[in-house]
Amino acid sequence: MTQSVVVQVGQCGNQVGCRFWDLALREHAHVNKRGVYDEALSSFFRNVDSRRSGEDPCVLGGRIQHLKARAVLVDMEEGVVNELLQGPLREVFDTTQLLTDVSGSGNNWAVGHMTYGSAYREQIVEKLRRAAEHCDCLQCFFIIHSMGGGTGSGLGSSVLGLLEEEFPDVCRIVTAIYPSAEDDVITSPYNSVLAMRELTEHADCVLPVENQSLVDIVNKIRHMSDGRTGAGIRKESSISCGRGGTEKPFDALNNIVANLLLNITSSARFEGSLNMDLNEIPMNLVPFPRLHYLVPSLTPLYTLADVNIPTRRLDQMFSDAFNKDHQLIRADPRHSLYLACALMVRGNVQVSDLRRNIERLRPSLPFVSWNKEGWKTGLCSVPPVGHSHSLLALANNTCVKPTFMELRERFSRLYRKKAHLHHYLHVEGMEQSFFSEALTSLSSLIEEYQHLDVSHTRLEPDAPRLCIAT
Template sequence: MTQAVVVQVGQCGNQIGCRFWDLALREYAQFNKAVLVDMEEGVVSEILQGPLRDVFHSTQLLTDVSGAGNNWAVGHMTYGSTYREKIVDKLRKAAEQCDCLQSFFLLNSMGGGTGSGLGTKVLSLLKDEFPEVCRIVTPVYPSLEDDVIISPYNSILAMRELTENADYVLPVGNQALIEMLNKISHTCHGQKSRSIPKGDVLVPRKGGLTGSERPFDAMNDIVAKMLLDLTSSARFGGSLNMDLNEIPMNLVPFPGLHYLVPSLSPLCSDVSGSARSLDQMFTDVFSKGHQLMKVDLKHSRHLACALMLRGHVHVSHLRRNIDRMKPLLPFVSWKQEGWKTSLCSVPPVGLNQSLLALSNTCAIKSTFVELRERFTKLYKRKAHLHHYLQVEGMEPSFFSEALTSLNSLIDEYQHLDSATSTPDPPRLTIAQ
């Protein structure tokens, strides 16, 4: 049996991981291994006191009490150095308990200090210690209204690490999740569309607003559902299962261009959601309302796309819908048949079928351009840089190098988006 180790770093990563394990255990009694890391012990302590307390053992946990102060340098440099050996030891022990280790999943946020800093340090350790094992990262990007003023610094510094050390990245945007919750409220529960006030949480599986759940649980449920669909082929049988290692092989033609936009349908499991037709689900996953990262899929070129279906679906129906969507989705000229498909026979709990799409699209560059603009507004004034430069090991060049890395990434996507023929080989090297 193939297995994965889930590495949860920081408050956000551990909260998402908690929701993932909660939902995973509902549809699958066996669970794989996890390592929980946070430099504030609050969230991990809550997990150990909650309904999942029997799932995790103390040997899987690593906490501190002071936190990283929303500073990438503290997380990456200070805590990364202090806890390096302990982290490696816990990763090795988790890996040794797997019969056939296939991948590592890293769950983290980009805007804070522990998730972005220590999270990307863990990613580099995974590359050093387990170079042959696939590294999959699900990072949560801050919204424009993020209350951490230096989140653009943390995000840009972390982006360089994701580009260099991940096999593929499934980016998630906070703003996209909020808008998806409003869509769930309107379409799945018959309520009028409205903004979700701060502190209120919509819980899809319960069908309403409640104050009993922790903040952001409903948002984390959406990310957890995406991870469940992604790993379904590794957990259940199917006529056309997809190995997780096949995703970078088929969807990442060039090194570093491995940011795959995830989209889901249906969004909830009530009657209206479960009755959604296959044709409608295909339409959904290429619309903004179902994307975990908001980009314009229909006006930028695709490098490749994976479609992961759960439930009893015939291959002919899958092919028919691909043919139906082809005229609406521009692909690069040299990969017009860049579709990878998967069929898992077991649907999610409460649904007849579901669809997860992973799009390697040049449209993702708009997210990176926006992030660069927010970074530049701070950086050109050297605002708050002293908080980073006073950390041992942090150099001023880290900022310029991270910005250069992001500029190169944007340029590569832009080049492919505007190219009308096969790209120039010296410019882009095909991944081995």
């Protein structure tokens, strides 16, 4: 059985990670009624003997287990991590796998990447190695962080580079939370573009998630619950990771991202008739090394506080997965070009249902001429708790281009005025060339997507191809 390690960096990364562990335990307890440590649990948890270690046990399905999450938690402000350690999941985290500071990164990529990345390099490497040593067969590192702040973007991208350096053969999948245009961190465009250069160069694939898209989805869910007879929120599923289990303002948004992680890891955690290894995602969906940004789409839409809305028909679920309202970034995939697509289905769904819906949708989805059969599919027999089935679509689609163009424009508006630049340049090791190089990297990425769009529009199947990933 393969194992994966989750690396949570910064406030956002640790809050989303907390929701993932909470929901994962909930799913395993729902399936594993006897509370026995099995292969499914070993994929993201390890079992320890608390009688020797002095650690407190946690409960799974009413039976005592000594589970520790395969996780490394890093934050340069100690508030969020300390809150996790005082909350209901405190026994799940190994305290030797936590790294905190007190001053934070001041919403400055350079402080997170240069200052803390250098100061804590050896400690981070040691914690990553220790997490890897607890795995029998390490398959993947999941990195969760935000792009707009200082620690998430700066130290998060530094950790990504360390993973490539220390574990070059282990898949690196990044879940990156992008700020909205109305973000209250004025330097977030700088931080995001500087971090994007690192993600483009060092990640195997990136799942971009926009804050504004999450807000739109949560509002849609609330509207659905208000507009349906008998719909409502199940109180027993409204769980928070903080002290006292109280809901926080961003919990609903974080729950959406946690559900994304639950779906993408479902085949690694449970059995299925057509399981998909995590390293098969970049292998099958990334034909060009740099174009590894995969647009996630979830259906049905729900948060941790599940909405009691009747399940939609199976065929409608597949249609929804290609609807922009179900995407975690604001873009329209049907008006852009597909390079490849993965469908990860959970629940009582047959292979025949999967094939039938692919054939039904195929004519309406514009795929590149040289990869018309670019579909990867996975079937996991265990659905999310409270649902009969669910679907995660991961699309390598040129529709990410407008999102990156908007980010570039916001960056350029600041950079043209050299606004707030001095905050970065006073950091040791930071030079102004980092800004121009990051902007060049982003512009080059946009041009590569544009090249594919133009080639498809002109119907030039023999147009020069980019360097194909090996």
